[in-house]
Amino acid sequence: MHRILLCAVACATAAPIAQAQDSLPQMRDELKKLQQRIDELEGRVKDAESTATQAATQASNRPQSESALNPAVSVILNGVYANLRRDPTNYRINGLIPTMTDVAPPTRGFSLGESELAFAANIDHNFRGTLIGSISPDNDSIGVEEGTIQTIGLSNGFTIKAGRFFSAVGYQNQIHAHAWDFTDQPLAMKAFLGGQLNEDGIQFRWVAPTALYWDLGTELGRGRAFPASLSNGGKNGARSLNLFTHLGGDVGQSVSWQTGLSHLRTNPSDRRYDDVDSLGNAVTNSFSGTSRLWVIDGVLKWSPNGNPTYNNFKLQGEYFHRKEDGSLTFDTLSRALANGLASQQSGWYAQAVYQFLPQWRAGYRYDQLSSGTVNLDTSGSGLTAADFPILAGYKPKKHSVMVDWNPSEFSRIRLQFARDYSRMGEPDTQMFLQYIVSLGAHGAHRF
Amino acid sequence: MKTLYSIIAAAAFAAIAAPASAALNVFACEPEWAALAQELGGDKLSVFSAVTPMQDPHRIEARPSLVSRMRNADLVICSGSELEIGWLPLLFTQAGNDRIQPGSPGFIEASQYVVRLEIPKVIDRAMGDIHPSGNPHIHLDPRNIAKVAEVVTERLTQIDQANAATYRARAEDFNKRWGEAMQKWRQQAQPLKGMPIVVYHKDMSYFINWTGMREAGSLEPKPGIPPTPTHLAELVERMKRSPAKAVVYSPYNNPSAAQFLSQRANIPVVPLPFTVGGTPKAKDLFGLFDDTIERLLAVNQ
Numbered sequence: 001m002h003r004i005l006l007c008a009v010a011c012a013t014a015a016p017i018a019q020a021q022d023s024l025p026q027m028r029d030e031l032k033k034l035q036q037r038i039d040e041l042e043g044r045v046k047d048a049e050s051t052a053t054q055a056a057t058q059a060s061n062r063p064q065s066e067s068a069l070n071p072a073v074s075v076i077l078n079g080v081y082a083n084l085r086r087d088p089t090n091y092r093i094n095g096l097i098p099t100m101t102d103v104a105p106p107t108r109g110f111s112l113g114e115s116e117l118a119f120a121a122n123i124d125h126n127f128r129g130t131l132i133g134s135i136s137p138d139n140d141s142i143g144v145e146e147g148t149i150q151t152i153g154l155s156n157g158f159t160i161k162a163g164r165f166f167s168a169v170g171y172q173n174q175i176h177a178h179a180w181d182f183t184d185q186p187l188a189m190k191a192f193l194g195g196q197l198n199e200d201g202i203q204f205r206w207v208a209p210t211a212l213y214w215d216l217g218t219e220l221g222r223g224r225a226f227p228a229s230l231s232n233g234g235k236n237g238a239r240s241l242n243l244f245t246h247l248g249g250d251v252g253q254s255v256s257w258q259t260g261l262s263h264l265r266t267n268p269s270d271r272r273y274d275d276v277d278s279l280g281n282a283v284t285n286s287f288s289g290t291s292r293l294w295v296i297d298g299v300l301k302w303s304p305n306g307n308p309t310y311n312n313f314k315l316q317g318e319y320f321h322r323k324e325d326g327s328l329t330f331d332t333l334s335r336a337l338a339n340g341l342a343s344q345q346s347g348w349y350a351q352a353v354y355q356f357l358p359q360w361r362a363g364y365r366y367d368q369l370s371s372g373t374v375n376l377d378t379s380g381s382g383l384t385a386a387d388f389p390i391l392a393g394y395k396p397k398k399h400s401v402m403v404d405w406n407p408s409e410f411s412r413i414r415l416q417f418a419r420d421y422s423r424m425g426e427p428d429t430q431m432f433l434q435y436i437v438s439l440g441a442h443g444a445h446r447f
Numbered sequence: 448m449k450t451l452y453s454i455i456a457a458a459a460f461a462a463i464a465a466p467a468s469a470a471l472n473v474f475a476c477e478p479e480w481a482a483l484a485q486e487l488g489g490d491k492l493s494v495f496s497a498v499t500p501m502q503d504p505h506r507i508e509a510r511p512s513l514v515s516r517m518r519n520a521d522l523v524i525c526s527g528s529e530l531e532i533g534w535l536p537l538l539f540t541q542a543g544n545d546r547i548q549p550g551s552p553g554f555i556e557a558s559q560y561v562v563r564l565e566i567p568k569v570i571d572r573a574m575g576d577i578h579p580s581g582n583p584h585i586h587l588d589p590r591n592i593a594k595v596a597e598v599v600t601e602r603l604t605q606i607d608q609a610n611a612a613t614y615r616a617r618a619e620d621f622n623k624r625w626g627e628a629m630q631k632w633r634q635q636a637q638p639l640k641g642m643p644i645v646v647y648h649k650d651m652s653y654f655i656n657w658t659g660m661r662e663a664g665s666l667e668p669k670p671g672i673p674p675t676p677t678h679l680a681e682l683v684e685r686m687k688r689s690p691a692k693a694v695v696y697s698p699y700n701n702p703s704a705a706q707f708l709s710q711r712a713n714i715p716v717v718p719l720p721f722t723v724g725g726t727p728k729a730k731d732l733f734g735l736f737d738d739t740i741e742r743l744l745a746v747n748q
Contacts, residue, residue, distance in 0.1 A: 040633060125550065128540060150540060157518050157543040207518045207543050213511030248511025253499060256510040301508070305501035307699050308508070309673075358673040358701075408672060409533070410572060439572075442532045447510045 071121030071129075072441035076178045078113035082106045083431040086423065093187065094424035095371030095394030096345055097287065097324075098273040099194035099226040105184065105420075105430055112137040113434075116145065116178065118443075126153035132176070145176070145198060157207035157215075167197045167219055168205075168244045169262045170318045171297035179445050181314070181353045183416045183432040187367040187398055188347035192293055192320045194226030197264075199240060213248035213258070227264065227291040227322070229271035240266040248447070253306045258447060259298040266291050272332065278386040284333050285388070287341065289326010295319065299447070310358050317350035328376070330383055340377030346370050351400075359406050367398035397421040411437045471607050474516050474547070476525035476535065477504055479586040480557060480595070482723040482732050484524060486621050487599050491610045500725040503699045504530055505576070505671065509537035517542035520553070521606055524599060527556030528563065530583035552605050558583050560598050561591040564652050575669025586722070587654035589629050589736055596621060628733055635740050642747050643689070645682065645714075647674075647696040647705060650721060654739065663691040666704045674704040686712035693746045697721035715746045 082088075084105055091104035106113065114137070120130040132146040148163035166174045172189060173196055185195060201221030208214040223229070223239030241264070248258035272286040296319045303312035321344070328341040347370060353363035371393045376385060385392070398421060404414035413435050420428040470493040475481035481496035488494070495516050498504045504526070517523070517538040525531050539548055547553035563581030570579050585591045600618040604611040636658045643663035644655070649670055655662050664685060668678035686708065695717045696705045702718065709716035720729035720738050728738040 036634075036637075039637070122549075125548070151543075152540065152548050153545045154543055155545045159541065159543045205543070207514060207541070209519055211512075211515060213515040246511070248514075250510065250512045253501070256508075256512065258511050301510075306499065306507065307502045309503050309506050309699070310701050408572075409576065442529065444509065444533050444535075444537045446537065447508050 069121075071119040074118045074438055074440035074443055076116035076118070076176075076436065076438050078115070078178060078434065078436040079111070080106050080113055080183065080432055080434040081110050082108055084108050084428060085430070086426055086428040091422065092390065093191050093369065093396050093422045094390060094392065095396060096191045096347075096369060096390075097343075098275070098390060099191065100271075100273050101194040101226055103185075103190035103195045105428075106432070114177070116176070118441075120441075122152065123149065126151060128152050157209060159203075159205045159207075161203040161205070162201070164198055164200045165203065167193075167199045167221070167242055167264070168203065168217060169193065169197060169242055169264045169293070170295040170320070171258075171260060171299055171316065172318065173197055175446060178436050178438065181316075181351065181361075181363055182365055182400055182402055183414060183434050184400075184418075186318070186349035186351075186365065187369055187396055187422065188318060188320045188349055191345075191347055191369055191396075192227065192295075192322055197225060197227075199242075200224050201238065201240070211249075213246070215244075215246050217244050218242065219244075223266050223268070226271070227268060227293060227324075228266035229268040240264065250306075254304060255300065255302050256306075256447070257298070257300045260296070262295045262297075264291075264293040264295075268326075270329075270332075273390075275388065275390045277331070278384065278389075283331040286329045286332045287324070287326055288329070289324060289341070291322065291324045293320060293322045295321075301447075308355070310355075312355045314353045315350070316352075317348065319346070319348040321346045328388075330381060330387060337381035337383060339381050339383065340375075342375040342377075343372065345372040345374070360403070361406070362403045363401070365398075365400040365402075367396075367400070369396045371395070392424070394424050409442070410439070411435070471521045471603070472516075472519050474520035474523045476523070476531050477586070478723045478725075479592075479732065479735070480524040480526070480555075480599075482735075483592060483596060484522075484599060486732065487596060487614060487617050488603055489613070489617055491607065491613060492603075500698045500720070500722050505533065507534055509534040509541070513538055514541045517547065518544050520544060520547050522553050522555070522602060523547040524555045524557060524595075526558050526583045526585060528558040528580045528583035528585075529578045530558075552602055555595070555598055555602060557591075557595045557598070558585050560594050561585050561588075564656055565649065575667070576671030582649060582652045584650040585653055587651060587739070588657040589625065589632060590657070591653065592732060593622065593625055593629075596625070624733075628736070632736050632740055635744070638747055639740070639743055642693075642743070643691040644743075645686070645691045645694040645708065647694075647700040650697055651695065651719070658740075660743075663689070666694070666696070666700075666708065679704060679707055682708055683711040686714060690714055693717045693743065695719050695743075698725045717742050717746055719743075 082105060088104045088107060092098060114134040116132055116134050118132045123129045127149045130146060130148050134143045134145045144164055146165050148161050148165045150161040151159055168174055173193055189196060199219060199221035201219055203217060203219045205215055205217035219242040220238035221240040228240050242262060244260060244262035246258055246260040250256045267290050269288045270286045272284050274284055277283050299316045301314045324343045326341055328339045330337040330339060347368060349365060349367040351363060351365035353361055355361045374391050398418060400416060400418040402414055402416040404412050406412045416432045418430040420430055470491055473484045473492050473494045475484055475494060475496045477498050478496045478500055481494045484492055484494050497513055498507055525535060566581040567577050600614055603614045640659040641661060643661045645664045646662055647666045649665055664682050666674045668675055690712060691714055693715050694705045694708050696702055697719060698721060705716045719742060720726040720735055723729055723732060723735050726738050729735040
């Protein structure tokens, strides 16, 4: 309609010019120009119309109610089928003091893993809050994995976090289980951090204003879990101290890296574990003293031009060294015989994961622990080393291979095989088939 | 000994103070916003782009070097609309920088200032990695660049008042040049009207909308899901019935799926710059549109 009208106007105005100049080609030229102008104007009208409608749509889509300020909610579900040669209820890591937390492989057959429920949002202009609960399927309990407030209003590179959080000791300890590259954690985490250490406390962290990434931080905690002990409760002050620093950067566009050093110092008192004595009777022993752990970690990631969508490679490793000094009480429940204990033990792992096709990754991990030197002073108790069978010298090892399929950013199906030499003289062959999915808010993962 | 201490102290002070005393640090999530900031701030700014043209802005990681950059940033410009959701939130929480937190003058979420396309009526992850607040790849409509330029200028003058006059003058100059360029592109892109193209990811929607082209399909079966053989076979069939004029892809896409379709359906494949630096000719925002239009015109015979 517009077009016809404008054409008519154009023709009417063009006609006298044409008569005057008597030039048909010029008239055609003018017409063409006018036509272009009309098209352009029509385009603008169309733009304006669509802008108006869409602005209206967007305005009406804006949430009006209080629910607009709901925190980001996400749920992680995971399930596993495990085929194990050895009964996981007998799981132990020989050569190192047991952690008394559940570090055994999942139960044989089908089992539901821990489901995670996460809420996160900025509280105000100063703080951000996060709550991550884990629902354990077997004992019907809900645990708090992380529950923190964290500053966002500080400047000059400072961040303070308080509450319960995964301690910044080593690399993988800070990563949630659903983002691990293998079904289970490395042996070193099982032996030195009781699986995964989350501490109640406060963390101070400072990022240096340098081009190369450099941070320094410290954590003061209650010492609620291994390598400290639950019985540390009831005392004022911080019973665990962690110091950490990281360096990180890029090499060209394709490689980025990070390395860290951390030192965790705790004073466990009455940290108990179960063992058997030289006659095979079950006993409960307990350790009190100081525990000092050093961890060196490193991770390197490669992808062509830094675009991990099609191919990428990740190399990760950590070395743990622990020094414990104190007294080990044998059979706390009846005989209660005191022994001196000084130990230096270590462990490490290295793993590599390669995404060879979009959605497909394969990886290998090697684990090794060393019982190191254990100086047990039994002069006062009259016991022998045979009364502490779990502490007998041993080098646990483990090989794991995995392949996983990631149909989207939100789902992963993994097959893993492992040959586990944690138990002295009883190698275990393990197979896991696992799914891990996330629902709800899009998570962001740490480097 | 005393002199040694003072040398060390001076060096340490220089190391800490140097980055702060230099030009205003601009952290752009994507190269297009880095280019825009450069146009508007010139040598008053030190501009960094987190993503390169070869990287998928959805997929990069919150790597340590980005935390460092974020820690020292005075202004952060990102597309937003959940495009950077996999990494940007971590940078905010790890950087310890209150100047650039969401809600402060130092953070610009560019997509909030333009009319967004493809806002889903139904939101369900079964539809792929969809963005509840609409398609985030807003920069390929030059009108959006003009709108975001206004916001960036306003923020620059607010944050760095000493150089406000410079920013205003540069903005005026940019607006003039951009306006003229838009006129030119509108003319040049006339023949593209109605041209059907197959895209890789839905990252060309704003360009398609602006030029009046037609999206005849996408190589990804669903946003963020890589091309599958079934979907490609279906596309080949569809192209046989009503062929598109071209199949296009961006530098961060793997060209093999585009080439597959191109060979089977006998339609030309056109690599597009997608962002500043995506092709040698797209060395700034002007070059980006020049080259995109030129490459499409070349196959629109």
